[in-house]
Amino acid sequence: MSSFYLTNLVLVQATITGLLLALSIQVPIRMGVFSFAGAGAYGFGCYAGAILVLDYQMAAVPTIVITGLLAGLVVLVVGLLIAKLNGLYLAMATVAFCLIISVVAINGGELTGGSTGRYGVISDFTMGHMFAIGAIALVLVALSERGKLGRRVDAVREDPELAASMGINVRRYRLVAFAVSGVLGGVAGAMNILVRSAVSPLDIGFPLIVLALTMIIVGGSLSWKGAVIGALIFTWLPDLLAVVGEWQELIYGIIVAIAAVLLPRGLYGVYVDTKRSVLRRRRQEATDKATAQTPPPTSTGDTTDIDRLAPEMEAQR
Amino acid sequence: MSTPNTAETLPTTGPAGGAPASPGGVAVLECDDVCVHFGGVKAVDGISLQLLPDTIHGIIGPNGSGKSTLIGAITRLTKLTSGRLLFDGEEYQxxxxxxxxxKRVARTFQTVRLLPDLTVLENIQLGADGRTHDEGPRPNLLKRLLGKQISPAVGEAIERTNLQGFESFYPSELSYGTQRRVEIARAISTGPRLLLLDEPTAGMNQTERAEISALLQSLRTGGLSQLLVEHDVQMMIDTCDHVFAMNFGKLIAEGRPKDVVQSPQVQEAYLGRKWRDHA
Amino acid sequence: MQDVLSVVSLGSIYLLFALGMSLTWGTIDVLNFSHGSIFMFSTFTAYLLLGSTALPFLAVVAVAVAVGALMSVLIQVLAFEQIIKRARTKKNAEMQILIGGIGIAIIPLAIAQHHTKSNPFGLRESSFSVDTWVVGDLRITNIAVMTIIVALVLWLALALWLRRSRNGLALRAIGVDAEVASLMGVDRRRLALVTMAVAGGLAGLAGVLFTFTLGAITPESGDTLLVKAFAIIILGGVGSMRGVAFGAYFLAACEVWVLTQTSGSWVEAVSFGLIFIVLLIRPAGVFGRKEVRRT
Structure with a gap:
């Protein structure tokens, strides 16, 4: 076990940062906000982490905390700017935000190290820190899917108008989604730089958005469990697929394409749907038995407009 | 809110029918010259009306006469072009x-709008989640964190709408009429002071309609004001205490249901001038 | 003056690329994010063919256009039609098409990257050679002249087709109200396929002309162009033919201007910044039609 752990340490680390990155995209999606700003926050976090450690000699934990808060703030400001947009437009505005971060990284002079980036980021960061932070993030996100908050988040995503008529301040939820996504992305980026010790503009940008999105799409977008599944698959699959040979990229692409087209709710969604249809079949059998003795509890609405008009006409005569 | 709340919760029981509108009561809601225009279309055009406590109000009018838009305006989901809205005498437009x-204004929608991934119980609980006026001890933290807490108002709403046995069903498994009852239960579980129902019995059969009518009448105590949009004139006569008739965004008549239905303006709005001249 | 020439030739490339995306987005509501990889892969196919035989220019173009159209139609049938069939709401379908496009784009990219080891590839083996003409102080290549002419002619032709022809009218009707169009007897499926084929063909054409202009492209070239095309379309206004031409040349002008003012590494930021500014100030774009309110 421990030798397995040690030989695969890099993959374990990548799984945790990948998971937080995936969550940073998933949290807004769960609130109906199609924002990829989390990927931008990740890029921001990589650089902010490097700068804090290298230029300000900061320790690991404060670096991560400050980076997370800064990233949350930056993305919240972006959210305030584009809160009015919807659907595709909002998605693309956040893509633009992510790409602007990469351009700034290239042009940041000594602060960002230009096209070579920053390297030699060594601090007192341990795997203990990493597991603890990952666990805290996961638990907090998981709690947001339960109870009152979970229901309200569902309402904000599925039907904002209905949510508002239930007393939910939809705008506030959406802004919180931006801030949380920024914090998660920033923390993921900071942890990434602390374990990788180097970052260059090539590490952030469009492929990062694609990676985060694929994790969510294949795993499932509506539960943290989906993000875990996605992060596990896309961190470990390339390694396992090395057996298959040099075509791993292609296989990876085919999996994503199939999931995007056929399983819009991801693998976790398939599990949920299967569970539900089994439940439904069982209930069907139960009611079939029951109807033998008693009439069903409800009858279907089958009145047509003409049926409804008839008493109306009568009343007028 | 500066005015004291007269109603705390919904009554557990209520006699159906009988209770007339209290004419001296203070209006729960007041619309003052409300207009909603979409470009050149005057969907609601200068409506002024009052909704009283313990009263079931109805709006009738042909399709496109602005009934749903008015409900949208009252709930502020639709933007007002001009006019004032008052709840308990306070402006809120x-x-x-x-x-x-x-402020405890609850509504149902013309089309069923239930959340597909929540069970019937959770959909109704969504309404109770918004309650801020309940007193008593807060449920324990762990239970709330794990999301196992179900409000007493939900059980009551389920009972009133006859949804016992459906708690763990998902909306897609239910008949249309049952889905509508879940919507009504969700609105009731918010503990409303004003309940706006947009065609609650559309797609229901006569038995179910009678049930809904009885349900609304049983809610007519404790200061609740109700506003019902319906096409079924007979149901309006059976259910409502006070009816407004709309056409082309304007109020054309109001008063006791029978009188309004028989008034010449209303007959003309529904059936056209020609028909009336012949009759 | 040389700068103006650069703007016109760069803008023409952008126009060719964005034209197909604009067409599908404005009419059948498909924002195809695999457009970039169609662009790249059709050129890549031509490059592979040139490895075995030296083809003349027109043959190279024909191959790329055919491959582009075929890929585009395949994606429509295998992916987008399936998504539309299953999606609960139109909004869901739109987002899923965006995500599906991003996912599908990985496949051609992976194949090309694998084959070229992510190195740039060009079309040098073609019997066509790029010449530079000098007119006064101006230097212009034959491929640039061709690109400009082709872009403008195709743009005009497409605009006229949309405006005048029966199919064009039907397509515009779908863009405004798909349901009513259906009731009027418009065969949406066939028209959607035709539209996707045209868009894919344009992507292939743009790929070949772009590659001849630059000498070589990398498998990843499509990604950047994709975001630029998005900027162009929303700048002009979704569904507007005038808008897409305006957007293409405006973006080119901004980029050339930034290039002459700075070291050049800020150029990429222009399109991203434009997206932000347009969405904030005028989300409907310069020539955008106002959203029709339906109750």
Whole structure:
């Protein structure tokens, strides 16, 4: 076990940062906000982490905390700017935000190290820190899917108008989604730089958005469990697929394409749907038995407009 | 809110029928010259009306006469072009919809709008989640964190709408009429002071309609004001205490249901001038 | 003056690329994010063919256009039609098409990257050679002249087709109200396929002309162009033919201007910044039609 752990340490680390990155995209999606700003926050976090450690000699934990808060703030400001947009437009505005971060990284002079980036980021960061932070993030996100908050988040995503008529301040939820996504992305980026010790503009940008999105799409977008599944698959699959040979990229692409087209709710969604249809079949059998003795509890609405008009006409005569 | 709340919760029981509108009561809601225009279309054009406590109000009118738009305006989901809205005498026409809902204004929609991934119980609990006026001890933290807490108002709403046995069903498994009852239960579980129902019995059969009618009448105590949009004139006569008739965004008549239905303006609105001349 | 020439030739490339995306987005509501990889892969196919035989220019173009159209139609049938069939709401379908496009784009990219080891590839083996003409102080290549002419002619032809022809009218009707169009007897499926084929063909054409202009492209070239095309379309206004031409040349002008003012590494930021500014100030774009309110 421990030798397995040690030989695969890099993959374990990548799984945790990948998971937080995936969550940073998933949290807004769960609130109906199609924002990829989390990927931008990740890029921001990589650089902010490097700068804090290298230029300000900061320790690991404060670096991560400050980076997370800064990233949350930056993305919240972006959210305030584009809160009015919807659907595709909002998605693309956040893509633009992510790409602007990469351009700034290239042009940041000594602060960002230009096209070579920053390297030699060594601090007192341990795997203990990493597991603890990952666990805290996961638990907090998981709690947001339960109870009152979970229901309200569902309402904000599925039907904002209905949510508002239930007393939910939809705008506030959406802004919180931006801030949380920024914090998660920033923390993921900071942890990434602390374990990788180097970052260059090539590490952030469009492929990062694609990676985060694929994790969510294949795993499932509506539960943290989906993000875990996605992060596990896309961190470990390339390694396992090395057996298959040099075509791993292609296989990876085919999996994503199939999931995007056929399983819009991801693998976790398939599990949920299967569970539900089994439940439904069982209930069907139960009611079939029951109807033998008693009439069903409800009858279907089958009145047509003409049926409804008839008493109306009568009343007028 | 500066005015004291007369109603705390819904009554557990209520006699059906009988109770007339209290004419001297203070209006729960008042619309003052409300207009909603979409470009050149005057969907609601200068409506002024009052909704009283312990009263079931109805709006009738042909399709496109602005009934649903008026409900949208009252809940602030639809933008007002001009006019004033008052709840308990306080103006609120510039408050957002969520603030209006927290004043305990509940509504149902013309089309069923249930959340597909929540069970019937959870959909109804969504309504009770918004309650801020309940007193008593807060449920324990662990239970709330794990989301196992179900409000007493939910059980009551389920009972009133005859949804026992459906708690763990998902909306897609239910008949249309049952889905509508879940919507009504969700609105009731918010503990409303004003309940706006947009065609609650559309797609229901006569038995179910009678049930809904009885349900609304049983809610007519404890200060609740109700506003019902319906096409079924017979149901309006059976259910409502006071009816407004709309056409082309304007009020054309109001009063006791029978009188309104028989008034010449209303007959003309529904059936056209020609028909009336022949008759 | 040389700068103006650069703007016109760069803008023409952008126009060719964005034209197909604009067409599908404005009419059948498909924002195809695999457009970039169609662009790249059709050129890549031509490059592979040139490895075995030296083809003349027109043959190279024909191959790329055919491959582009075929890929585009395949994606429509295998992916987008399936998504539309299953999606609960139109909004869901739109987002899923965006995500599906991003996912599908990985496949051609992976194949090309694998084959070229992510190195740039060009079309040098073609019997066509790029010449530079000098007119006064101006230097212009034959491929640039061709690109400009082709872009403008195709743009005009497409605009006229949309405006005048029966199919064009039907397509515009779908863009405004798909349901009513259906009731009027418009065969949406066939028209959607035709539209996707045209868009894919344009992507292939743009790929070949772009590659001849630059000498070589990398498998990843499509990604950047994709975001630029998005900027162009929303700048002009979704569904507007005038808008897409305006957007293409405006973006080119901004980029050339930034290039002459700075070291050049800020150029990429222009399109991203434009997206932000347009969405904030005028989300409907310069020539955008106002959203029709339906109750």
């Amino acid at each position: 510039s408050s957002p919809a969520s603030v209006v809902a927290r």
